[in-house]
Amino acid sequence: MLYHKLVAWHDPKSPIAETYRILRTNIQFMSIDSKIKSVLITSSSPNEGKSLTTSNLAISMAQNNNKVIIIDGDLRKPVLHDLFDVSSGPGVTDVLLGQVEITSALQETVVENLRVLTSGQLPPNPxxxxxxxxxxxxxxxxxxxxxxxxxxxxxLLPVTDGALLAAGVGGVIIVITRGLTKKNQAIKAKEIINSSQARLLGMVFNKSGTERKGYYYYYYSGKQNNNAPK
Known part of the structure; x- marks a missing residue:
């Protein structure tokens, strides 16, 4: 179970939880002229912390009195059901197949105002x-x-799913991990989002601080796609 890693819920006064609130605020500022209703959070490669970023950001937004839905769009290696300790289905695939309505598939979490739509059964053609x-x-x-x-x-780099999803959302955030993500991977991830005609909101630099335990985030944002690292 990964439930204990939801630091924005378990330790809301910690410096790490504060960084998620900063990320939440930055996104809100970018929504002044045009409301951003949906945000895709991805990474260049596996194990860069995108799911934890998505989940803790969702908690932070819900704690700010927003009604939040978090969707597991990873139909290959879904983890949101483990993070929130809920059932893996019915979920996204069941809704897509017309077996259930989205309102019936949404699951409540321990966080007020936050519901999760898990992956559902894993398909052969994600x-x-x-x-x-x-x-x-x-x-x-x-x-x-x-x-x-x-x-x-x-x-983004191993499969096309992220780019396909990016085309249908209001904005995209890419998670990059210090000491793991190579410069050429970050550049390629940015190029993929640009080619999908999606709006790149910014990048989350994971483990960029001096914290020895857990995660520490620095958010770099920009309205223009060319503000991402070159």
Missing amino acids: AEMVGSARMKQLIREAENIADVVLIDSPP
């Missing part, structure tokens, strides 16, 4: 499912019943 018109419709449906929708995506 890229086709997340790139479908029905997936875009699912995101719109979630936007209609929440103030903000956060989507946890597969990493």
